[in-house]
Amino acid sequence: MIVIKNISKRFGKLQALDHLSLQLSRGACVALIGPNGCGKTTLIKSLLGMVLPDEGSLIFNGQDIRHNNEYRRQIGYMPQIGRYPENMTIGQVIGMIKGIRNSNETPDYELYEQFGIDRMLHKKMRTLSGGTTQKVSATLAFLFHPPVLILDEPTAGLDPVAAEILKAKIADAKNKGRLILITSHLLSELEGMVNQVVFMQEGKLLLHKDTTELKAVTGQKTIKEAIVHLLKTGAK
Numbered sequence: 001m002i003v004i005k006n007i008s009k010r011f012g013k014l015q016a017l018d019h020l021s022l023q024l025s026r027g028a029c030v031a032l033i034g035p036n037g038c039g040k041t042t043l044i045k046s047l048l049g050m051v052l053p054d055e056g057s058l059i060f061n062g063q064d065i066r067h068n069n070e071y072r073r074q075i076g077y078m079p080q081i082g083r084y085p086e087n088m089t090i091g092q093v094i095g096m097i098k099g100i101r102n103s104n105e106t107p108d109y110e111l112y113e114q115f116g117i118d119r120m121l122h123k124k125m126r127t128l129s130g131g132t133t134q135k136v137s138a139t140l141a142f143l144f145h146p147p148v149l150i151l152d153e154p155t156a157g158l159d160p161v162a163a164e165i166l167k168a169k170i171a172d173a174k175n176k177g178r179l180i181l182i183t184s185h186l187l188s189e190l191e192g193m194v195n196q197v198v199f200m201q202e203g204k205l206l207l208h209k210d211t212t213e214l215k216a217v218t219g220q221k222t223i224k225e226a227i228v229h230l231l232k233t234g235a236k
């Protein structure tokens with residue numbers, strides 16, 4: 001579904017992505033992990049067309065994304081920090097996004113209902129807490145039934161009840177065969193949610209493995225233990 005071929009991106013002297021290749025298929029729920037500054041967000045932004053790689057190509061459903069903007073309609077994106085027009089209310093933001101989308105399809109209002117967004121529609125974006133902004137971002141990411149979801153630290157800042165609601169929604173999307181890419185530093189949160197791990201370091205892909213295989217080759221029980229083991233032994 002997504003084929004990343006040998007992409008590199010420099011910011012001045014800094015090599016944020018370094019000849020990275022990766023294939024992601026439908027039904028995969030992938031944890032994108034690695035130390036701060038290793039290039040995870042740059043990779044995500046490249047997939048979204050927000051960062052232009054210096055070299056390499058990104059193929060979405062067989063088409064190079066440079067020649068086709070339409071592919072973006074198929075991706076639901078939840079940014080780490082959602083930025084919205086601050087004087088608009090939640091209701092106006094949701095209405096605006098639906099207007100831009102201009103689709104006859106019935107939106108997915110499950111998160112909207114579960115997060116109680118209907119009771120907060122009048123609130124201005126600038127007055128929202130970080131967690132409420134995250135709820136709006138999550139609602140928008142899932143609103144149009146996207147076959148691909150890119151979630152940047154999705155549960156960071158959410159209260160435990162909201163985090164469980166979102167995790168159940170991610171599990172449901174996974175069961176429906178969507179492709180889901182999640183970045184998180186909370187490795188224990190990813191346990192039971194993801195079925196593949198992509199580990200990046202200094203802009204390079206260090207490993208891409210099924211979670212069962214990762215645990216088997218490292219002899220560890222959890223993703224967290226397996227990654228710590230790999231980092232200590234330097235093995236791949």
Ligand SMILES: Nc1ncnc2c1ncn2[C@@H]1O[C@H](COP(=O)(O)OP(=O)(O)OP(=O)(O)O)[C@@H](O)[C@H]1O
Binds near residue numbers: 034
């Ligand atoms: N627009 C930019 N201009 C200059 N440098 C940038 C820019 N965007 C990212 N970088 C640099 O590229 C490197 C990779 O950043 P990126 O945000 O992709 O890392 P990350 O893995 O998402 O980090 P974190 O885990 O902290 O979110 C960092 O050193 C960052 O400072």
